[in-house]
Amino acid sequence: MLSVQVAEDLILNAIHPPQEAETVALTTALGRVLAQPVTSPGDLPPWDNSAMDGYAVRSPDVHSCPVTLEVVEEIAAGQVPCHQLQPGEAARIFTGAMVPPGADAIAIQEETQREGDRVTLLNPPQPGFIRKQGSYCRQGEVILPAGTRIGPAEMAVLATVQALSLLVYPQPKVAIFSTGNELIPPDATLQPGQIVDSNQWALTAAVSQLGAIAIPLGIVPDQPDALRAKMEAAISQADLVLSTGGVSVGDYDYVEGLLGELGGDIQIRSVAIKPGKPLTVANFPQCLYFGIPGNPVSALVTFWRFIAPALRKRAGLAAPWGPQWVEGRSPQTLKADGKRETYLWGQLHWPQGRPEFHPASGGHNSGNLINLARTTALAVLPVGVKEIAAGEPVQILVI
Template sequence: MHHHVLCSSRVWPSASDRVESDRTRGHTQPYHSGRTLEPNHACGAMETAVTLDRAIQISLTKPLRRRTETVSLDKARGRVTARPLASRVDDPRFDNSAMDGFAVRAEDCEGEQTTLTVVGTSQAGGESPPDVGQGQACRIMTGAPMPRGADAIVMIEDTDVQGKTVTVRGPARTGFIRRRAENLSIGQEALPAGTLLDSAKLALAGTMGHGTLDVIRRPRVAILSTGDELIQPGRELSPGQIYESNSHALASLVESMGCEAVRQESANDSLEELRSTLDALSDCDAILTSGGVSMGDWDLVRKLMEQEGDVLFWRVMLRPGGPPLFGSWKGTPLFGLPGNPVSSLVVFHTLVSPWISNSLGYHEEMGPRLSQRVSVKLEDNITGAPGKLCLRRIRIRSENGELLASTHTHQGSGNLHSMVAHNGLTLLPPDTDAKAGEVIEALWIL
C-alpha cells in the first residue's frame, strides 16, 4: 500500500522539499519532507499575520518545560520515554527450542525412521539439560535451553515414544531453534527517547530488564474558554446561551499528547475576572484559552494580553483558524485559540500539537501524535484561500493502494459535525485551487 506519511510534528515542506517528495511518490517507503523544528531566538516585538511555519518557529522560543521522573513498569502505560532504552540482556539469553519435542543430532536422523535413546529432559527454568551424543535424544519444552551436542528439534507430533526410546519419523530439520541474541543483544538500543509506551513497548522494556523507566513528566496545561454566552453541558440554557464544548475537546487533545489537562469553568467577558483566572492558572506549565482573540470589542484575551502580557504573534495565515495568538502570561506560555469550535481544533492540530511535540522531544514516528501528513488523490474540486493556507475538511479513505479524499460542502467554522464526519484537512498552499484527480498534501487525523 503506497501511503506517503510525514509526521505532523514537523514544519510544512518548502518548495525543494515538495520536489523531493514528488520524486519519492510511488515508492513503498514513507518519505519525510520538511525539517526538524528549531526555535528562532530572534523574536522581539509582536508579529502579525504570520505563516504557520513562522508561528511554530516563534512558539518554540517559549517551549513547554520538559521535566522527567522515574516510574515503575506497571505505571508506565501511556507515558513517554525520556531517554533511549537499551537491552540489559541478550534476547534470547540462550539457544532455546521454539517447539515441544526432542532435541537431536540432525546427522542421526537422516532416514525415514530413526530410534534414539532418551537421556533426559530440558525444561524452561529447569536445571542444565544433559548432553546429547550419537544415537541419543533429549525431551525438550518450548523455551527450554538446547542441550550441548543437539542441533535440531523434532516436533512431538513427529515422534513415537516407548519407554526410554523415541522413534523419529522422517529426517530431522535444523529449524525450530531460537538462537541467542537473535532479537536483541546486550546494549542494543530498542526504544528511542520520546517513545509513547503502549502494551507492546512495555513488554519489550520488561524483556530488556527494565523494572523502572525514566519518562517525561506530564506537563500541566490549563484550558479556559471565555464568553458570557457559554454554559456547561447538562445545565438549563437561558436565552442567548450556548453549551460550551471547546474546553472538553481541547482537554482530550492535550491528554492525547501526553500532558495533564487542567480544565476550568468558562470565564465571563470581564477583564477583572479574566485577569484573576489567568493569574490563578499561571502556575501551570502552559495555558490554552478559547475565544476572545479576534478584533471585536469583547475579544478580551487579546486585549488583556496586549496590555499586561507578552504577545509574540497574533493572527496566522490559515483558513479556518486565522486569529490565534501566542505569548506568555506571568512567564507561562499561552496560546489564545479562536472561539469557533472547528477553528480551535484546527489550530490545535496544526500549531499547538507541533509545539508540544518539539518542546518535549517526542520521537517523530514513535511519540504521541494526532495526525500524519499524507498525499491524497482528490475526488472533488477544492477552492483554496486567498493568501492563506487552506485547511478544508476532507474524508480520507484507502482504496486499491492509494489514499482518496472527498470533501464536505458545509465548511463553516462552527460546524462541529463536519469534524466528526471527516478525518483530514487539506494543506493547500495560499492562492491554490485543486481539481478532482490531483494529488495534494493533507493532514490525516488519527
C-alpha cells in the same frame, strides 16, 4: 499574516523540552515519556530456545533423511536440559524450551514419526527454528531510547527486562478556559442568544489524549478585569495555556491587549490558515500562551496543527514533533478560495493499502462542529490552490 510553516517554526522554537525528571513505578508508567534510555540487563533471549514443538537434533545426524534417532530426553518450557546430545540421539522439545547442549537444529513435529523411544525424521530440518541467545538484543544494548512514549508494546518490553522503576519526564500541565458572555456550561439551561461551551470539553479531551494534564478553568465573561485575573491564574500554574475566543478584532476581544499588559512576548497575531486565522501566541518565562479562535472547528484544527506539536516537544518526546503527513487522493473534488492554507476535515481510509481522504458531508463551516465528529484526517489545499480534482494527489494530515 504569517504562513502556516513560519507559525509552526515560531511555536516550536518558543517551546522548550522539560529539564526535570521523576521516577515512577512500572505499574504507573503507561503513557509517560522516558527521560533516559533503557538498556537490557542481559541477552534476549537469555538462552537458545525452540520456536516449535518437535525434536532437538544434531545437524550431522540428519543431513540425509529419513533417519531414525533415539529419544533420550523430553524438555518442556521452563525445564533445564539434563543431557548433552550424542551422535544418533534426539530430545523431544516443546515451544519455548531450552535447546539442549549439542543440538543445533529443530525437526518440527509434523515431519517426524514416533515409535516408543525412537523417532524418524522424514525430511532434513529447516533452519530458523532455534531462537538464538542474544538474537533480539545483547546485554547493555539500548532497547528504548529517551523520548519514547510508553505504550502497550513498550510496557511488555519493560516488563521483560524487569525495569520496575523508570525515569520519566513530568507530564505537561495545560490550563484551558473559554471566553464569551454568550457561553454557558452543558448543564445550564440554554436561553436565547446563548451557546453551550464545547471548546473546553474538546480541548480537554485532546490534551488528555496526548498524555498531558488538562486543567479546565471554566468560562470567563468578556470583562477585562475578570479575564485578566483568569489569565494570570492560568499562566501561573501551567506549561501551556489555551484560551478560546477574544482574539479577533471586535470590541470585546481583549486577549491580545491583556497579554501585553501581563508581560507576554507576542510571537503570532494571525496565520494564513483556514479555519483558524486569528491565532495569538505569546511567550512567558514559565509558559506558552495560545489565544485560539472561538469557532469550534477552528479551535480543534488549531490544536491539531499547532498545539499538538508543541505539546509533544514539551512532553519530552523525541523529534520530529510536527504532524504526520501522508500523500493520498480523494474520490471527490476538494475546493478552497486559495487565499489561505485551507484544511478540510474528513476521514482517512486505506483501500488496497492506499490513503484515501473522504471529506465530511455537509460542507466545511468552522462554526458547525456536528460534521467534525469521527474526523480522522485533514486534507490541505495550499495558498493559491482553489481546487484539487478527484483522484489528484493531496497532502493529508493524520490525526
